[in-house]
Amino acid sequence: MATGTDQAVGFGLVAVSLIIFTYYTTWVILLPFIDSQHVIHKYFLPRAYAVLLPLAAGLLLLLFVGLFITYVMLKSQKITKKAQ
Amino acid sequence: MTKLTQWLWGLALLGSAWAALTMGALGLELPFPCREVLWPLPAYLLVSAGCYALGTVGYRVATFHDCEDAARELQSQIVEARADLARRGLRF
Numbered sequence: 348m349a350t351g352t353d354q355a356v357g358f359g360l361v362a363v364s365l366i367i368f369t370y371y372t373t374w375v376i377l378l379p380f381i382d383s384q385h386v387i388h389k390y391f392l393p394r395a396y397a398v399l400l401p402l403a404a405g406l407l408l409l410l411f412v413g414l415f416i417t418y419v420m421l422k423s424q425k426i427t428k429k430a431q
Numbered sequence: 432m433t434k435l436t437q438w439l440w441g442l443a444l445l446g447s448a449w450a451a452l453t454m455g456a457l458g459l460e461l462p463f464p465c466r467e468v469l470w471p472l473p474a475y476l477l478v479s480a481g482c483y484a485l486g487t488v489g490y491r492v493a494t495f496h497d498c499e500d501a502a503r504e505l506q507s508q509i510v511e512a513r514a515d516l517a518r519r520g521l522r523f
Contacts, residue, residue: 349495357493364486368479375475379467394467398474405477 371397449473 349357374391381387392400432440451457453470461469513523 349493349497350499353495353497354493357489357491357495360489360492361486364482364489367485368482371475371478371482375471376468379464394471398471401474401478 445476446473 375397378388378391378394449469449472452459452461453466517523
């Protein structure tokens with residue numbers, strides 16, 4: 348069995364993903380069918396952001412992955428040069 | 432057919448259906464809410480796939496099968512073996 352911290356982190360991740368999924372589903376799928384005067388529209392950003400935010404998040408993620416890979420490759424190159 | 436081509440075919444099929452519906456190529460008169468749901472659907476698919484991936488990783492982390500007793504036993508056996516080998520004159 349996993350330790351306490353592992354369990355907390357794991358179920359935390361599950362909870363975060365579930366929260367994001369339900370919020371995004373309400374935002375994208377349910378909101379157009381609800382009357383535009385309804386109070387629930389106060390709790391959601393304009394619809395364009397439903398695409399722009401994931402796009403921005405994906406680009407940021409790609410940027411960080413790229414930076415990380417460059418950093419690791421440069422570091423390993425230095426080490427092999429030293430070893431030679 | 433490999434898994435990759437299967438996925439590519441499925442995605443291409445879904446994508447073309449989505450494009451046809453969004454561009455109005457079929458000549459359907461969809462009601463306004465349906466059109467509003469339709470255009471962010473690729474982003475929705477992507478976000479749900481991401482949520483699924485995150486949830487799977489979290490679930491596997493939470494239910495990972497640690498064997499702490501076995502690890503302790505193995506560590507003690509290593510210490511034992513090292514002591515035994517050192518007694519017989521092996522230098523590490």
